[in-house]
Amino acid sequence: MWTKIRFPLLFFPLLLALPHLAQAADITGVPKIREADTLQIGSTRIRLGGIDAPSVDQLCINTQGERWTCGVAARDELIKHTDGKSWTCHPRQVDRRGRQVARCEVDGEDIQKWLVENGWALAYTRLSKDYEADEKAAREAKAGMWQGAFIAPWDWRVRNKKTPILGATKPPENAHAILLASASGPVAPSPDCTIKGNVNSAGECIYHQPTSRWYAQIKMRISKGTRWFCSVEEAEAAGCRETRR
Template sequence: MPRHFLVSRMLLPAIALSLLPAAADAGDITGAAKIRDAKQITIGATRIRLNGIDAPSLDQLCLNNAGERWTCGVAARDELIKHTDGKNWTCHELRSDRRGRQVAKCEVDGEDVQQWMVKNGWALSYVRVSHDYDADEKAAREAKAGMWQGAFIAPWDWRVRNKKTTILGAVKPPPNAHAILLASASGSVAPSPECTIKGNVNSSGECIYHTPKSRWYAQIKMNIAKGTRWFCSTEEAEAAGCRETRR
């Protein structure tokens, strides 16, 4: 057998091993991120759900330490934008969720961004899927950081909230806290200038959403008893099972 052929055969395993790191990184998504809210980003065309944490939606309201309502969902997103502005994201894919997003653990210039969010009180440790950030949540609670300064509802409870929903926070909530926090997405006034899409339920029990340009937008009165709610984007409305009005 020719000598050069034997050398080639001996080199093949080494070449294969040298390719392993690249293969291991094949599932990583890197680049600049568009931050949709405090738990969802987009890099290029890939939608990503941050793993191990849960954070308030844009239309969620909280109470501060004076008992005044504030748009904690918008604040959490804006703090994430400010902290990561101009920095490069690297997200390690773990799985896909039922909404077609990639669930990933992300770093920003080498920093665990989920840990930063929880430690600063802008997100909670999502114990249904991970306990990685339990200690960081405890530190945020003790420091009264972010949402922990006042009163709020855990994001996963807020999405299915009712009168028995637990209120979290560092201070004793005022007597009307439940009414304020439960109705934050369904009150007569939009919770923030970015959350102006109206959702209502028609006579057939179907959820319909209306943008400010829709024909019947002004006629829809927002009333929690009638099943109305505010959305911050058409994607959010459709994810909640609503369809766009046909007129």
């Protein structure tokens, strides 16, 4: 014989709320690091929360007043620091691009904190104050991007001639011309940057000098795996090889 169990009416709203209270499971694994604040573990795309790092095509100015691909540097420093180790990411929400916004750690180290305190990302204080002190320390130590001149990543995406410039180095007269340019896209960031890079069907990065047979056929487009290089050394440092034709 079944016994009816009567719950107080106040209990039902709590039951309905429980699914929303459930926290998403941790995501673990060795990631593919796309940018300093964007990675993928398995099929899950992850955006590091509380910070903002330069895109791989963002340009900065170094202590000698020269352009450098700070976005690539930030990504590569993160790859080097984590050294192929497994990550543990704690999801907090899903952003409008379908990525899990998470706090991630490697061997117990807060990766966002490491990026900000080493000057490879900024604290995204519009949404979180967690890394504000780390950014101040990086600025005072002139670490990473702070050693030269740069535009905050969120400003760089909507940049114009009035966009403020950050950093420890007094920017040269042509600073805006350098910082407003992009390492990818249809127009080279500088007249000296004539080497084209692209990714072939095998996933290899290939660079083409102006004398290359295929040079004119390489169409430079943002988000199409193409980018400009200013020297052979820069292209090879990015892991590209020269075309065989």
